[in-house]
Amino acid sequence: MSAYAVLGATSWGVTLAALLERAGSDVILVVRSELEAHAVRAAGGLERLGAGRVLGPRVHVHPAPLTPGHAASLAGALVAVPSHAVRESVLASGLPATVPVVSATKGLDLETSSRMTALLAALGFDPARTGALSGPNLAHEIIRGLPAAAVVAVPDPDLGLAWQHALSHGAFRVYASTDVVGVELAGALKNVIAIAAGAAWGLGFGANAVAAIMTRGLAEMTRLGLALGAELATFNGLAGVGDLAATCFSPLSRNRRFGELLAAGRSPPRPPPKSAKRSKGPAPRPSPSAWPPLPASSSPSPPRSRPSSAAPAPSPRRCFASSAVRSPAKNSPPVMLRSR
Numbered sequence: 001m002s003a004y005a006v007l008g009a010t011s012w013g014v015t016l017a018a019l020l021e022r023a024g025s026d027v028i029l030v031v032r033s034e035l036e037a038h039a040v041r042a043a044g045g046l047e048r049l050g051a052g053r054v055l056g057p058r059v060h061v062h063p064a065p066l067t068p069g070h071a072a073s074l075a076g077a078l079v080a081v082p083s084h085a086v087r088e089s090v091l092a093s094g095l096p097a098t099v100p101v102v103s104a105t106k107g108l109d110l111e112t113s114s115r116m117t118a119l120l121a122a123l124g125f126d127p128a129r130t131g132a133l134s135g136p137n138l139a140h141e142i143i144r145g146l147p148a149a150a151v152v153a154v155p156d157p158d159l160g161l162a163w164q165h166a167l168s169h170g171a172f173r174v175y176a177s178t179d180v181v182g183v184e185l186a187g188a189l190k191n192v193i194a195i196a197a198g199a200a201w202g203l204g205f206g207a208n209a210v211a212a213i214m215t216r217g218l219a220e221m222t223r224l225g226l227a228l229g230a231e232l233a234t235f236n237g238l239a240g241v242g243d244l245a246a247t248c249f250s251p252l253s254r255n256r257r258f259g260e261l262l263a264a265g266r267s268p269p270r271p272p273p274k275s276a277k278r279s280k281g282p283a284p285r286p287s288p289s290a291w292p293p294l295p296a297s298s299s300p301s302p303p304r305s306r307p308s309s310a311a312p313a314p315s316p317r318r319c320f321a322s323s324a325v326r327s328p329a330k331n332s333p334p335v336m337l338r339s340r
């Protein structure tokens with residue numbers, strides 16, 4: 001029997017496990033502990049996805065590490081844990097470095113700023129068989145069978161085709177690419193722009209401002225991507241403008257929500273002080289997913305006023321707007337799409 005492993009009982013990890021199963025594969029969902037395995041088995045998925053029992057009998061939920069038997073049977077593995085947990089999760093998983101691996105994580109390594117596939121290469125995985133999956137892929141929609149498309153990038157085109165077949169099912173369509181750098185960078189960089197878009201929504205700026213942030217943000221993402229070896233087409237595709245649009249506009253996006261909460265005057269949760277005793281594992285990081293959900297509403301929140309004090313502070317709305325206007329409107333450099 002050949003099977004796919006998915007690392008992480010996260011929203012995206014459980015969704016990918018369900019997609020692989022629906023497309024006809026056996027899946028081993030590798031989780032952190034027996035307790036977590038028990039919870040996922042009992043729920044048939046993840047309660048926070050709110051979609052009920054989504055995992056069928058071909059998904060085997062297993063605490064790390066994989067058994068040697070499981071490890072030997074793998075056709076591939078998907079990594080779907082937050083970026084700060086990738087190194088530790090892969091090491092704990094017992095995943096053999098000979099297995100083709102695809103990162104579904106959107107982010108860079110906090111310590112080294114490495115892309116996730118570079119991190120995987122540093123852990124011994126063959127770069128030619130290591131890839132990235134990205135696109136406008138809100139797990140809450142995909143797990144409910146709503147139509148969506150993604151792109152999987154692997155240097156070896158035959159392997160890309162195999163991943164495309166393994167993941168495509170029903171209304172989930174997967175395109176293949178070889179631009180690993182571009183797909184991965186686009187997925188990480190769009191989060192930054194989505195936070196700015198969220199702040200704009202939170203300040204009540206409206207769709208014009210968000211569209212401007214997205215357009216100029218895409219230009220910056222593209223310039224940085226090209227400088228780091230990515231292909232222009234990737235930024236004009238699903239992993240680039242596609243994901244940027246979904247993340248900046250959907251109220252389901254945690255990055256957008258993070259920006260909205262910043263605009264509402266909230267501070268990100270802080271990690272515990274260094275002296276505080278903490279259990280083994282990566283330090284918790286303030287991240288969009290650490291904040292509570294906003295009320296389910298797609299309408300932009302009105303700007304909040306600050307508490308009054310002797311000297312009234314300028315409103316975040318005014319500061320943001322005036323600094324945006326002060327920034328010189330430069331012409332796009334040659335690599336850009338010529339539009340502004």
Ligand SMILES: NC(=O)C1=CN([C@@H]2O[C@H](COP(=O)(O)OP(=O)(O)OC[C@H]3O[C@@H](n4cnc5c(N)ncnc54)[C@H](O)[C@@H]3O)[C@@H](O)[C@H]2O)C=CC1
Pocket residue numbers: 007008009010011012013031032080081082083085089104105106107137138139140289
């Ligand atoms: N949620 C989504 O719609 C999508 C998420 N992604 C990416 O997938 C990665 C995971 O994101 P989500 O699925 O949204 O996460 P999530 O917010 O659903 O889960 C993160 C939480 O899962 C728990 N967790 C479970 N297994 C873990 C492990 N092995 N290591 C660390 N924490 C673990 C922790 O409590 C952590 O805070 C991120 O890099 C994200 O950018 C990519 C596409 C879509």
Ligand SMILES: O=C(CO)COP(=O)(O)O
Pocket residue numbers: 106135136137138139194243246247252253254255256288
């Ligand atoms: O990447 C995503 C959708 O494609 C998920 O976005 P958030 O991480 O902002 O929720």
